[in-house]
Amino acid sequence: MRYHPHTPEDERRALETIGVGSIRELFDDLPAELRDPEVDLPPGMDEAALLDHVRRLAARNETRGPDFLGGGVRRHFIPSVTPHLALQSEFVTAYTPYQPEVSQGILQATFEYQTMMCELTGLDVSNASMYDGASAAAEAALLAVRHTRRERVIVSRGVHPETREVIATYLRPLGVRLDVAELSPLTTAEPNLGDDVAGVIVQQPNFLGYLEDMRRLTDAAHAAGALMVAVVDPLSLALLAPPGEYGADVAVGDGQTLGNPASFGGPAFGFMVVREELLRQFPGRIVGETTDVDGRRAFVLTLQAREQHIRRSKAKSNICTNHQLTALMATVNVGALGPEGLREVALGSVERAHALAARLEAAGYAPLTGARFFAEFVLPVALPAEELRSALARRGVHAGVPVPAEYGLGDAVVLAATERVSDDDMEALVAALDEVGAQRRPAVARG
């Protein structure tokens, strides 16, 4: 295929205008000895062949069947209207809105997004979105270090393991120490605070699915002069106390649950919302309201002097792009659902998760219900988690995010529910678990 429109006549006319004999001549600045390398790629394809090829690859994936996968990504119901509106050409193929006069569509939608994130989190200022929840948490850690000028960050083990890895990647080159606050047994115990701590990072609900005592942890962080960073699932905030209510300084997280497809884990978007006092330390693009010369309300990228294209090596972050389109998906989706619909999705997920835990108990399993949980919980199992997940997959059930060994729970998986889970789905899961012998015998069960 080709996407360039040039006819031989066009090419001739352009070359004549430029005053060269061939396209090849335009590349004469390139080192002669390196020109025209062998590039080991297959020849191009026509569209029919291309689609056949890609469909053959897609057919090697299997996404149908009952679904209990979570771990930060869940396949909630997305109304048809959401992708139809968010994926309009004008939104998909626009650049960053540096020319506000012809970018009011994206700028206003972003202003609406920022408002939505402030409402959900109960905090004052949202940026225009970030890459994902994990990198947003890492940026929050850097913000805490800048704001407090302290050099130790504490992260709860309840924070998603991959998020913790990303925080470590970002902090390492700056020489900032990263300590872990342990779980006891399913939620965060007393963190080891001191007057050297810049920030405390806790996830709500935590990676295993359980509810943290955010108020107590926030008070403890503040008593030590540290910032409290809450890593939250935005959908859960339809029901749960928002970070602003318990006094957190920064809320970050991944927006996938607000109406983005799972897409093998990306792209969705990360978000960051902060208290007003932190505005000047805040990374990323922000849209603000103003007026045009005729006095009409209009929106524009603002406070840009913090950003890399102006501050260069003194910028608050090197972040350049946000995740505009996927954040727009969330804005449209929340608009489609409204406050009541969003609450119903959250409530349905919580109800289904609790029904699932009860069904498993009735079937002789011992899900960990010693702490309150939201839409995910831990099920200890009798075989290695990866093996179990594969065995379930062979039976047409998607379930079993492995619980890493660091949690000390033995062989265990995280099970999640969404509002879409049916009673039949649950029966299929229980039957598949029984069939593969997943039930831990009481004699070998720990804890």
Place this chain on the structure above:
Amino acid sequence: MADFPLIYERSRPGRRGAQPPRPREFDVAAALGEENLRTEAPRLPEVSELDLVRHFTQLAHRQFSIDANFYPLGSCTMKYNPKVNEEAARLFQDLHPYQAPETAQGALQLMYELQADLCAITGMDAFSLQPAAGAHGELAGVLMIRAYHESRGEGEQRRVVLVPDSAHGTNPATAAMAGYEVREVPTDATGEVDLAAFQAAIGPDVAAVMLTNPNTLGLFERRILELARVAHEAGALLYYDGANLNAILGRVRPGDMGFDVVHLNLHKTFTTPHGGGGPGTGPVGVKAHLAEFLPVPVIAKRGEEYLADVDRPRSIGRLRSHFGNFGNLVRAYTYIRALGREGLRQVSGYAVLNANYLRVRLKELGFRVPFDRVNMHEFVAQPPEGLKTLDVAKALLDHGMHPMTVYFPLTVKEAMMIEPTETESLETLDAYVEALRQVLERAAADPDYLKGAPYETPVRRLDEVKAARQPVLRYRFPEPADGA
């Protein structure tokens, strides 16, 4: 004229749109604990589905895009985003990152093949597809360089990253984020890195040199092999910012020029949509001596099975969750396979042809070209004496055309950086020239005209000072009238 309403202003209590599955009877306070529940509901829009459709469709009409407008933003590579890419991405959108890998072999194979394709295109030995954007890829690249020097006991000694003064702002910002000091190297009269200054700046304290080639002036650094030799002799690594790869696809490869690390912008060269500011994708590639430091995961093949290799003890670690911006990897893969080897070569050929054509045509109009020679995929111009770049840019908006990149690079006064890309026809380029001609003509007849432009856009020039002095960053809901 009334203000265009916000979705919150269209909201009416009790109105609603989509209906998700209705939850069953459930005592949520008992399950989650009264103390954990929010006390005030979030104020979110309450609109019908049609209200929502009208709102976002009308917003879309208040927005320029490639699909509707010529968009020759220098350094941004705003080329056509093929629709078949979107079709392909949809085939993979329901995959969950925690699925059993046996049920995601197609996705993993695609990533594995894309890694190999990008190696072939760039002349590098290994790739990780994890970074979520160009700047994110830069961070990965510089962290790998850091890890490399540390592994050789030179981590303490090498504290500096050299960056040309014409570089993208992300380069110095990234170097600082990775804990490095930034030293700028000036541009010489030909628009290329000043070799003497470069030789003076390089030394045993330099960890890396970050370059883009062609550079941000759209000029090919002709002494690249010399620069690479000098850098390597001093023990520094050479970093390739892939922002301008579109210019050289299939013509010369960064790996062959001596670069040790590259990042690519799939949203520029490989047609994944910009989305109004993201998501982008910034894969990072390295030569063999840096492969062990790549961010995880790297997709591997064992026997017939594809898997995510995370067991790489010397990796710089993760930069984001899961597999990166996977949806965009599908789009880029689809694009590369559509064009194939010969098609990609034509991309650079016609991109460079179009840019040179525009350069010559703009000169004819009286625009100044500070580095007037054959350029690559883009060039930097200045408006005729007496005109401001900003004013010309704003006037173009009334012609339904997006301006060029303005005031970048910072080293050229009143810079206009123009990148037409290969997907535009000569008729479109001619129309742009004609629009600029009319702008100049109008400016000559009425000097105040440009200062007031644009006139026909949904809103006109904005008060950016007010936006920054008194930031209003969210909608303020009206206070309830009765105080209830």
Place this chain on the structure above:
Amino acid sequence: MSTPESLRYAATHEWARKDDDGTVVVGITDFAQDQLGDVVFVELPEVGRKVVKGDTLAVIESVKTASDIYAPVSGEVVAVNDALDAKPETINESPYEDGWLFAIAPSNEAEYDELLDAQGYAATLDEG
């Protein structure tokens, strides 16, 4: 563009004025505020901070740019102009009077005398 004779100047566009009690008051020049354009935000140092000549002490932001402000003399910050928080435009309107940034109690008297006089500063502008 005004450059009052009574002040001293740094090549980086700060002015300095020694008051009767010996403190050195610092701001940016008329030329600098004109180049920056409309100032939208000022980040000021904390009172009590010890500084060495050349340290970055403040940041002035306009819509599209941000400029570091350097200490023209060493010493201790004894006052900052908090009124700029609410009205940063004062820097544009009155760069040499109400738009002052901070005051330093100098630790080395010689540094003040080494600064440029109005003529010397004006000469640097001509070269640029």
